[in-house]
Amino acid sequence: MDLKIRDVRKEYGSFPALNGVSLDIRSGELVALLGPSGSGKTTLLRAIAGLEIPDSGQILFGDEDALAKPVQERNVGFVFQHYALFRHMKVFDNIAFGLRVRGRARRPAEADIRRKVLELLDLVQLKGLENRYPAQLSGGQRQRVALARALAIEPQVLLLDEPFGALDAQVRKELRRWLREIHNETGHTTVFVTHDQEEALELADRVAILHKGDLQQVGTPDAIYDEPATPFVYAFIGDSSSLPIDVRSGEATLDGRALPLGRVDAPDGPARLHVRPQDVTFVAPGEGVALGRIAALRRLGAFRRADVEVGARRSRIEVRLPPEASFSEGEEVGLAFERFAVFPAEGAPSVACAA
Numbered sequence: 001m002d003l004k005i006r007d008v009r010k011e012y013g014s015f016p017a018l019n020g021v022s023l024d025i026r027s028g029e030l031v032a033l034l035g036p037s038g039s040g041k042t043t044l045l046r047a048i049a050g051l052e053i054p055d056s057g058q059i060l061f062g063d064e065d066a067l068a069k070p071v072q073e074r075n076v077g078f079v080f081q082h083y084a085l086f087r088h089m090k091v092f093d094n095i096a097f098g099l100r101v102r103g104r105a106r107r108p109a110e111a112d113i114r115r116k117v118l119e120l121l122d123l124v125q126l127k128g129l130e131n132r133y134p135a136q137l138s139g140g141q142r143q144r145v146a147l148a149r150a151l152a153i154e155p156q157v158l159l160l161d162e163p164f165g166a167l168d169a170q171v172r173k174e175l176r177r178w179l180r181e182i183h184n185e186t187g188h189t190t191v192f193v194t195h196d197q198e199e200a201l202e203l204a205d206r207v208a209i210l211h212k213g214d215l216q217q218v219g220t221p222d223a224i225y226d227e228p229a230t231p232f233v234y235a236f237i238g239d240s241s242s243l244p245i246d247v248r249s250g251e252a253t254l255d256g257r258a259l260p261l262g263r264v265d266a267p268d269g270p271a272r273l274h275v276r277p278q279d280v281t282f283v284a285p286g287e288g289v290a291l292g293r294i295a296a297l298r299r300l301g302a303f304r305r306a307d308v309e310v311g312a313r314r315s316r317i318e319v320r321l322p323p324e325a326s327f328s329e330g331e332e333v334g335l336a337f338e339r340f341a342v343f344p345a346e347g348a349p350s351v352a353c354a355a
């Protein structure tokens with residue numbers, strides 16, 4: 001089931017939680033909505049589910065106007081972070097619930113419900129636990145039951161709101177791999193909310209990044225990481241540093257001195273150059289793009305991290321070095337950038353460039 005979200009707006013009082021968000025999700029795709037707290041992820045998910053009515057815009061399931069349908073008719077499966085299973089019901093009955101409460105015309109026979117529930121228990125790897133109560137399960141097992149319950153109704157769309165948010169890091173990692181496998185097997189169109197970028201990049205076919213109610217970028221994990229479209233995405237995904245520069249007629253300057261970056265396709269005025277630690281290399285002082293001084297050097301497991309001060313404002317550029325690199329604090333170095341991006345200091349993005 002294709003999902004089309006067109007210019008969806010939602011305000012709470014005069015606070016814009018969604019600022020005209022448009023997003024097309026293809027049938028069978030797993031899309032992560034990623035953003036910091038308060039960016040509008042849950043509001044968008046709830047609007048898709050029908051739990052929130054947008055002020056304007058369209059949501060289409062296939063070619064059907066989902067906004068014209070109440071929640072019960074949208075046929076979505078929903079899993080929340082704290083999905084309270086029915087505590088007085090055994091696992092089996094929890095999973096069967098959505099099928100049993102259907103109107104008589106659409107309710108499967110009890111034998112078919114049983115077959116379906118056992119099949120799902122197998123899928124979520126909880127075979128044999130059907131007679132337990134939720135209190136007799138671990139947090140991870142409970143979320144698996146919640147997922148089985150959401151899948152039981154054969155939803156057109158599966159919506160997951162931080163489903164593993166309350167679990168510890170190790171269980172969380174295992175469950176997200178498992179969820180990806182289940183998705184490959186079942187192929188449901190799935191929208192997944194998370195504020196954990198590692199989770200989004202590992203799980204999703206495409207990642208949609210929200211910030212203050214705006215959709216900043218939608219793309220594959222590779223595109224999001226390698227070609228961030230806005231300064232926010234650059235800073236939010238992965239590690240990066242930025243350097244305040246000026247641009248005049250396509251030429252970048254730092255403290256009034258030209259930077260040998262080639263032509264920078266950014267408007268005249270103050271700008272920022274963004275670069276990732278692994279895209280910076282040390283060259284001899286006087287060579288490369290800029291001169292810096294190593295302010296701090298730390299060993300971080302598999303690599304060494306150097307913080308290099310650059311320019312009159314002593315902006316810090318983070319650099320990743322192999323552990324055997326022999327530099328010392330206080331040393332002067334030249335910096336070369338393999339890949340970087342320049343955005344105007346305020347407002348809209350201009351262009352990403354690669355050296």
Ligand SMILES: Nc1ncnc2c1ncn2[C@@H]1O[C@H](COP(=O)(O)OP(=O)(O)OP(=O)(O)O)[C@@H](O)[C@H]1O
Nearest residue numbers: 012016017035036037038039040041042043044195
């Ligand atoms: N019912 C509501 N009434 C008023 N403001 C709300 C309501 N629901 C959400 N908001 C506000 O809308 C903005 C977006 O909230 P939303 O829950 O969608 O963000 P989120 O990205 O899911 O955040 P989190 O990761 O913290 O769950 C927030 O600033 C929030 O305070």
